[in-house]
Amino acid sequence: MIEVRNLSKSFNGRPILKNVSGVFEKGKPNLIIGASGTGKSVLLKCIVGLVKPDEGSVLYDNRDFFEGDRDTKIAIRREIGMLFQGGALFDSKTVEENVRFPLDTLTKMQREEKQERVNFCLKRVGLENANKKMPSELSGGMKKRVGIARAIVNNPNYLFCDEPNSGLDPQTSILIDELIQDISEDFNMTTIVVTHDMNSVMGIGEKILFIYKGQKLWEGTKNEITHSNVQEMDDFIFANKVMSSLREKQ
Secondary structure, eight states, X not given: OEEEEEEEEEETTXXXXXXXXXXXXXXXXXXXXXXXXSXXXXXXXXXXXXXXXXXXXXXXXXXXXXXXXXXXXXXXXXTEEEEOTTOOOOTTXXXXXXXXXXXXXXXXXXXXXXXXXXXHHHHHTTOTTOTTOOGGGSOHHHHHHHHHHHHHTTOOSEEEEESTTTTOOHHHHHHHHHHHHHHHHHTTOEEEEEEOOHHHHHHHOSEEEEEETTEEEEEEOTTTGGGXXXXXXXXXXXXXXXXXXXXXXX
16 A cells, blocks of 8 residues: 655756645556646655655655665565556667566566566566567567566555556557556556546546545546536546547547
8 A cells, every 4th residue: 555645846946746645555447637737747756765755755665765764665675566657668679678678677587587477477468479579570569568577576465556548549559558457456456547538537446546636536437437516627627528529530
């Protein structure tokens, strides 16, 4: 479980996050949603420790990241897996080398043990025959699956996904969503997904935080979202439906 308490952050005197609190639960995808520029990415960066909030705290299973000592911070960072928006694969490395990279840099595992773990993770994302392929040979969806394999190769307790469906067609997006959900459940990970895709929200949104202009305006599940009575979220949902309709017509 990850808990954020009263997070606030400003840049150059401009408030980006305003007293945001929330709990992200184990074994399910926890979604942070909202329009572009609302503070979702800054909130994620605060949670993973890339940005220090001006006020508030981030607790990983009751361990305070920003108030903890150096050893606590290192221990938490070793328990984190990250799926970046663009995949962020190394173009000069094979699929296998990309997935193995966290093991090479963060562990002292023997090569055979690393290979077993890499093969297991690639099989888990449906890419068991892609070890020697280069990123240039992969589709967008395959790159995202390699990114997921790399994110889980170190057996993390916490998984962060930044716009995992960006640039993907609707069918592939559903496959990625289902994969993230299955992995969260299978490995009992605390997973946080930043997205503005309503298809993802309605597909895997078991726990949702809606951020608007740096504030948390609503918290609930996909079954409750259409009855929120929050006008800003109704506008967000409507805008997403319009954009989805336009994309389908193209």
